[in-house]
Amino acid sequence: xxxxxxxxxxxxxxxxxxxxxxxxxxxxxxxxxxxxxxxxxxxxxxxxxxxxxxxxxxxxxxxxxxxxxxxxxxxxxxxxxxxxxxxxxxxxxxxxxxxxxxxxxxxxxxxxxxxxxxxxxxxxxxxxxxxxxxxxxxxxxxxxxxxxxxxxxxxxxxxxxxxxxxxxxxxxxxxxxxxxxxxxxxxxxxxxxxxxxxxxxxxxxxxxxxxx
Numbered sequence: 001x002x003x004x005x006x007x008x009x010x011x012x013x014x015x016x017x018x019x020x021x022x023x024x025x026x027x028x029x030x031x032x033x034x035x036x037x038x039x040x041x042x043x044x045x046x047x048x049x050x051x052x053x054x055x056x057x058x059x060x061x062x063x064x065x066x067x068x069x070x071x072x073x074x075x076x077x078x079x080x081x082x083x084x085x086x087x088x089x090x091x092x093x094x095x096x097x098x099x100x101x102x103x104x105x106x107x108x109x110x111x112x113x114x115x116x117x118x119x120x121x122x123x124x125x126x127x128x129x130x131x132x133x134x135x136x137x138x139x140x141x142x143x144x145x146x147x148x149x150x151x152x153x154x155x156x157x158x159x160x161x162x163x164x165x166x167x168x169x170x171x172x173x174x175x176x177x178x179x180x181x182x183x184x185x186x187x188x189x190x191x192x193x194x195x196x197x198x199x200x201x202x203x204x205x206x207x208x209x210x211x212x
Contacts, residue, residue: 022046023053024070027063032107032163039063064116067108072125075105079132089143093136094185097155101181102174106159123207130203147191153201158184 026046030037039060043050057063082096100106133152140146162177162184 019046019048019052020056022048023056023063024067027067028104028108031064031067032104061116065119065122068116068118069122069125071105071108072122072129074103075100076125076129076132078103078105079129079136082136083132083139089140090145090189093140093146096136097159097181097185098178100159101162101177104163106156107163118207126207127203144191145189147188147193147196149196149200150188151200153203153206156206157201 023042023046027042030042030045034041039053039057040050042063043053046053053063057066078096078099081099082092085092085095130152133155137146137150137152137155141148141150162181165177165180166173167176
């Protein structure tokens with residue numbers, strides 16, 4: 001069977017792709033630190049002109065939507081990778097949590113919830129994420145490695161709160177976040193402990209934070 005060689009991007013297109021990635025990475029950093037920052041702060045942080053930013057995103061709202069959608073794609077890729085891991089169920093779950101922390105899953109949720117409209121496509125992707133995470137939790141529980149009352153909402157809230165730890169430079173902050181994740185993971189394995197107080201957050205409660 002013949003294969004088609006991948007045509008490399010032209011210099012101009014490659015530069016545009018690099019600029020787009022710079023803008024999105026800058027936007028994550030800027031809006032995580034200050035959700036009220038102007039879009040010009042993103043351009044300055046990325047080292048691009050404001051016109052280059054507006055050629056890609058017509059407004060701050062449009063950029064926030066893209067960031068949220070990117071974050072959902074990254075999280076979904078991680079949960080699918082964990083589900084594809086046929087080794088030890090706990091190791092797959094714990095590795096998933098560590099990778100989610102490193103990719104920033106949940107880092108923008110608390111800071112930006114309600115600041116941009118959620119499209120139907122994003123809502124459907126959110127439901128797919130919820131279902132996939134639920135399957136991962138059920139598999140880990142069936143292996144006897146996870147507290148039986150832990151649900152998807154618990155995972156979401158834990159990741160969000162880990163990202164509120166903002167002490168020291170980036171390296172120090174990352175080590176502290178992983179320190180407290182390790183404590184969370186130890187607690188999640190206490191399968192014979194007293195039942196947790198109250199129910200976990202529901203999908204409706206989590207989704208409702210994005211409504212104006």
